[in-house]
Amino acid sequence: MPTIDPRVVADLKRKHLLTEGHWAFRHGKHGGGLIDRDHLLSDPVVASHVAYVIAKTFFVNQVETVIAASICGAGLAQLVAGFLDPKAKVVFATRDDDGVALAAAIDDLVRGKRLLLVDSIIDTGETISRLAALAEERGGDILGIATVLNLADPEIAGQPVFALLNAHVAVSAASACPLCASGSAAEPAPY
Secondary structure (H helix, E strand, C coil): CCCCCHHHHHHHHHCCCEEEEEEECCCCEEEEEEECCCCCCCCHHHHHHHHHHHHHHCHHHCCCEEEECCHHHHHHHHHHHHHCCCCCEEEECECCCCCCECCHHHHHHCCCCEEEEEEEEECCCHHHHHHHHHHHHCCCEEEEEEEEEECCCCEECCEEEEECCCCCCCEEEHHHCHHHHCCCCCEECCC
16 A cells, blocks of 8 residues: 655644544444545645645546546545646536436546546445446546545455555454554544
């Protein structure tokens, strides 16, 4: 797993966007850090650093379209696309009865395009998995999935997930949590 530049982690901590501790997430995983997803993109400098690291990871892939899986990932997707060269277009998924949808009007930005799927935090992987299926149904070529923190499996829809903070913030099943094993009590996370 790649390491993250310690300056990015320091920025996140200093701005109170990353809180270390022992957290129990709603979907059963435990982790050593909590991202404030509501404020993650509120500081333009920190948000730019986070987006740059993600874009740098996929820079050579010649991504043509970045697809945001949620409203929380929309701003991040926009920043990531701006750091890619050539600049990528951005598509925003919408919510529907199946969880997520892609508007028919944006087919030209998906069909036959090299895609990067982005979200701020991946909880279970269900939304990003559904988004990947929709993009593939529309004829898109998924080059990768990127997030700030991945609480799901390390691979989703046949793609490894680049999770910016997972090298720094350990995430595990509650039954295998090293923090629990050491006697640390988990605090409930808001997501």
